[in-house]
Amino acid sequence: MIKAGPIALALGLLAAGSAALAQNAADPTARARADFPVSAAISRSPDEAVFRARCGYCHLEMGFGTLTLMKAQGPVKALLANRTDLEGDYVRAVVRSGLLGMPAITRAEVTDGELDAIVRYLTRNNPRK
Amino acid sequence: MSDAPLPPGLDRASFDKALGELRKTLGDDKVLATELDRQTYLDPYALGTGLDHESCGALTPTSVEDVQAIVGIANAHKLPLWPVARGKNLGYGAAAPVLAGTAVVDMTRMNRILDVDTEFAHCTIEPGVGFYQMDEHLTANRIPLWMSVPANGWGSLVGNALERGIGYTPYGDNTSKLCGLEVVMPDGKLVRTGLGAMDGNKAWANYQYGFGTSWDQMFAQSNFGIVTKANMWLMPEPELSFHALVNLPRMEDIVWAMDVLAKLRLSGVVDHNVVFGNYLHDASAMTTRADWYDGPGPIPDDVAEKIQKKFNVGWWTFHISVYGDEPVAMAKKGLIDAAFKDKLATPIPWVPLRPGEPREPLAVAAGKPFVLPLAVVNWMGGRGGHIGFSPILPPSGKLAWEAFLRRKKRFEAMGLDYYSSFTVGHRHIANVNMILYDRDDAEMTKKAHDLFVQMIGDAREEGYGEYRTHIDFMDAVSKTYDFNGGALMRLNEAVKDTLDPNGIIAPGKNGIWPARLRKGRVA
Numbered sequence: 017m018i019k020a021g022p023i024a025l026a027l028g029l030l031a032a033g034s035a036a037l038a039q040n041a042a043d044p045t046a047r048a049r050a051d052f053p054v055s056a057a058i059s060r061s062p063d064e065a066v067f068r069a070r071c072g073y074c075h076l077e078m079g080f081g082t083l084t085l086m087k088a089q090g091p092v093k094a095l096l097a098n099r100t101d102l103e104g105d106y107v108r109a110v111v112r113s114g115l116l117g118m119p120a121i122t123r124a125e126v127t128d129g130e131l132d133a134i135v136r137y138l139t140r141n142n143p144r145k
Numbered sequence: 146m147s148d149a150p151l152p153p154g155l156d157r158a159s160f161d162k163a164l165g166e167l168r169k170t171l172g173d174d175k176v177l178a179t180e181l182d183r184q185t186y187l188d189p190y191a192l193g194t195g196l197d198h199e200s201c202g203a204l205t206p207t208s209v210e211d212v213q214a215i216v217g218i219a220n221a222h223k224l225p226l227w228p229v230a231r232g233k234n235l236g237y238g239a240a241a242p243v244l245a246g247t248a249v250v251d252m253t254r255m256n257r258i259l260d261v262d263t264e265f266a267h268c269t270i271e272p273g274v275g276f277y278q279m280d281e282h283l284t285a286n287r288i289p290l291w292m293s294v295p296a297n298g299w300g301s302l303v304g305n306a307l308e309r310g311i312g313y314t315p316y317g318d319n320t321s322k323l324c325g326l327e328v329v330m331p332d333g334k335l336v337r338t339g340l341g342a343m344d345g346n347k348a349w350a351n352y353q354y355g356f357g358t359s360w361d362q363m364f365a366q367s368n369f370g371i372v373t374k375a376n377m378w379l380m381p382e383p384e385l386s387f388h389a390l391v392n393l394p395r396m397e398d399i400v401w402a403m404d405v406l407a408k409l410r411l412s413g414v415v416d417h418n419v420v421f422g423n424y425l426h427d428a429s430a431m432t433t434r435a436d437w438y439d440g441p442g443p444i445p446d447d448v449a450e451k452i453q454k455k456f457n458v459g460w461w462t463f464h465i466s467v468y469g470d471e472p473v474a475m476a477k478k479g480l481i482d483a484a485f486k487d488k489l490a491t492p493i494p495w496v497p498l499r500p501g502e503p504r505e506p507l508a509v510a511a512g513k514p515f516v517l518p519l520a521v522v523n524w525m526g527g528r529g530g531h532i533g534f535s536p537i538l539p540p541s542g543k544l545a546w547e548a549f550l551r552r553k554k555r556f557e558a559m560g561l562d563y564y565s566s567f568t569v570g571h572r573h574i575a576n577v578n579m580i581l582y583d584r585d586d587a588e589m590t591k592k593a594h595d596l597f598v599q600m601i602g603d604a605r606e607e608g609y610g611e612y613r614t615h616i617d618f619m620d621a622v623s624k625t626y627d628f629n630g631g632a633l634m635r636l637n638e639a640v641k642d643t644l645d646p647n648g649i650i651a652p653g654k655n656g657i658w659p660a661r662l663r664k665g666r667v668a
Contacts (some may be wrong), residue, residue: 018327073277073299080520083431087523093580112181117522117529119239120234123177123203124253 063137066099068075071096071134075119081118100142104135149156149201152225152246160201163222164397167204170214170361177251178202178211186232186249188241190530191523191592192582198241198616200227203249207375209327215250216371219649223661226250227651228371230272230304233521235297237308237533238616243653244662250371251303259374260549263288266379267324267350272303272372276514290379290501293317293513298514301373307365309613311575313509315416315468316380318570323361325349327374331645338372351639360602366613367637368651369644380512381638383468387478387495387511391485392459396423399461399541399549399567403465405462405484406463406569407540414467414480415509415597418575419464422566424453427580429524429564430517431456443557465493466510524562527583532593534600538567538574545574551603552578559596561589616653638663 067075074081075096086094093099111131114120126134151160168176178201186203187195199350201443204226206212213373219226225247232240232251241250256273261282270279276298283290283488293312295305306319316322325339339355340346364370377658393402402421409415420426428437438448452460504511522529545567553576556563561580570574578600584634597618604610605625614622637657641648648659 074519080517083520084523086567095175095280112185115518116187116527119235120185120187122180122185122203122240122251122253124203124233124251 041080061137063133063140066130066133067097069135070121070130084117096138102138102142104139106132107135107138147180149488150196150199150246151563152201152223152244154223155246156372156621159222160224162226163218164202165561166218167215168579169217171204171211172247173208175207175211176202177632178506183359183483184383186240188238190236190239190532191241191584192532192594192617194239195250195586195587197245198238198243200240200242200248200249203240203318205252207253207254209329211337212250212255212329212331212371213520215550216329216331216649219248220333220647222397223374223389223647223649223659224248225649225652226371227319227654228252229407230307231275231299231405233297233300234304234308234366235299236615237531237613240617241465242651243619244360244618246525246540247652252373258282261286261288261290262348263282263290263351265351266290266381267376268379269350269374269376269515271374272301274303275301280514289382291382292379293319294509294514296509296518297516298394298509299516299519302377303372306374306375306377311418311570312467312512313418313420313464314512317418322361322378323356323365324351324353324378325377326361326364326372326376328364328370328372330370331650333359333645337372338364341376353430358529362404363640366655368654368657369640382500383470383474386464386466386468386511387474387519388498388499388507390466391463391465391489391493392457393463394453394459394484396460396549397546398498400546401488402461402463403540403542403545403567403569403574404563405488406465407574408480410569414466414477414484414617415465415569417466419465420566421461423461423564424449424456424458425524425564425579426566427462428456428459429451429521431520433523433526434562435526441558444562448499457612464510469626490500497514511516512551521564521579521581524581525583525586525589528585530582530584530590532580532597532615533579534580534583534604535601535613536576537612538576538609540569540572540574545576547608548576551607552600555596555599555604556580557594559599560629561592561596579667592657616656620652 073079082094109133111121111126164178182202183199183291188198204215206215225244227242227247227479228250229240231254239250242249252272254273255271256278257271259269260269276292276294279292280301291314293314293316295310295312306323309320311317312319328336338360339349340352341349342355364372374424406419409648424571437452438444443565465472478495485493498507498511506511508515522531538548553563564579564581566577580593582595584590601621611622612624623634634656641657642660645659648661652658652662
């Protein structure tokens with residue numbers, strides 16, 4: 017069933033002006049951040065910048081992709097930036113083919129070079145094989 | 146491995162020759178024509194595979210000269226082109242063309258913000274400029290101007306305005322905020338509309354009509370040219386705004402609520418598009434159907450009540466705001482409170498917003514881009530999609546109620562969940578009937594398709610027509626505009642044949658086909 021918390025908050029965000037929103041207006045992302053810990057190993061790199069610019073619409077704290085993943089795989093795996101289990105080829109396939117409700121991304125929007133950067137970023141903390 | 150679909154009249158050799166010329170002229174990196182590229186330009190929410198609208202690839206110009214070169218080569222080879230701004234027309238076909246084998250002209254990389262005039266509140270931008278990009282620009286430069294942002298903020302300001310998308314601030318009739326376009330015509334010539342027709346005119350972005358005939362709307366939802374630049378008006382940040390979400394418990398409440406809201410809109414007390422949706426509007430964005438109900442057929446009313454209780458929402462919810470200098474905003478808020486005083490059990494829960502305070506929580510109501518509402522596609526589970534049937538109604542509670550009853554019955558008879566919003570414009574209601582489906586469920590997508598066709602017929606019978614539609618239905622909807630034997634379409638076709646004799650720009654867009662392809666029109 018539905019967990020309260022982030023979902024209720026996000027609903028408040030959608031429903032601009034709700035009581036939930038009023039309570040959280042000072043820092044709307046505070047609750048979400050608590051539920052989506054950003055890995056301490058995060059590096060402020062050019063690769064991360066590409067990820068944020070190209071994937072951030074949906075894959076930052078309050079994004080469509082993050083909330084979809086939270087529901088499917090739980091809060092730890094919801095933020096792509098935290099993942100250590102994404103293979104590069106899998107990332108490439110999802111970006112170019114789409115996945116469930118996520119549209120495929122064209123090479124006009126994310127160039128092959130940018131996709132390389134995104135793959136480097138999302139696999140940076142993977143365990144060495 | 147499959148070959149690119151060919152446009153009508155081209156064989157493999159002539160197509161390859163056209164593509165070769167494009168590569169030579171533009172450079173390889175601007176011609177995206179691998180099988181994988183074509184796949185990325187399919188409609189992600191198609192009713193079916195989407196292959197009936199598969200492009201032959203995409204061209205990605207970075208300059209006006211590139212666009213002119215593309216148009217020149219397309220004319221020489223009769224290669225049809227489908228211009229898109231950022232290709233995020235989700236629910237309407239996204240970047241996919243009507244006619245299979247058409248080349249997408251993807252303007253994503255023409256994304257320069259050429260000017261933002263902070264004193265007179267307008268910008269000059271290319272079609273690839275996205276809402277997030279503009280938001281970053283305004284924020285980083287501390288420019289106190291607001292955009293009008295649609296429910297899906299992933300797309301382009303210019304593209305959205307040209308498709309007559311809407312936003313939720315007082316500037317929300319987006320197409321009316323275009324003030325002068327630069328267009329590459331089907332013969333490759335560059336035209337500027339409005340006052341921009343005078344080279345160097347200093348007031349191009351300040352006055353819409355220009356001298357004599359005014360052409361801006363000719364390039365909206367049409368196929369008469371490729372827009373390469375536009376001026377758009379931005380809203381000065383208000384000194385004060387108030388925002389509220391209001392719940393109405395009973396489905397019958399739509400009757401009085403539409404009448405009250407319509408009056409407030411007409412008088413100018415409320416000066417933004419009011420989104421008024423049923424409970425699925427919020428529930429479908431945050432949860433999936435399986436959270437509530439796993440039985441067959443549409444969600445029963447008692448389960449719907451459970452959803453409403455869980456989210457503390459009514460049968461209907463609407464979002465209302467006021468904007469302005471402090472005395473104006475306070476006075477408007479007072480008038481709205483008075484209009485609803487005897488109708489609501491509790492006072493309207495207003496949330497104030499002043500400059501410097503975070504606008505993000507209010508999202509589109511405060512001009513901040515947002516993509517979260519796209520989550521509705523998850524509702525049915527699986528590979529989700531959405532498509533909206535959106536007729537325009539007069540702003541009447543009685544007429545809205547009648548439309549509501551008939552559409553709800555149609556959804557339920559088809560076994561689909563009824564999801565609807567009645568967006569109150571200045572003098573109309575845009576009634577978006579949203580069909581949510583699982584693309585991998587062939588029976589469900591067929592039902593969604595059939596329901597859409599049924600609603601086109603129902604609405605025509607009632608005397609209503611859609612304001613915008615999906616690429617699957619452009620012919621069918623254009624045929625409902627049938628006065629005097631379809632005289633408007635004959636006019637469109639006369640214009641099309643004169644300006645675009647080779648029929649290269651967006652064949653089939655909004656039902657307008659060039660002469661050479663008119664016979665192939667879908668019945």
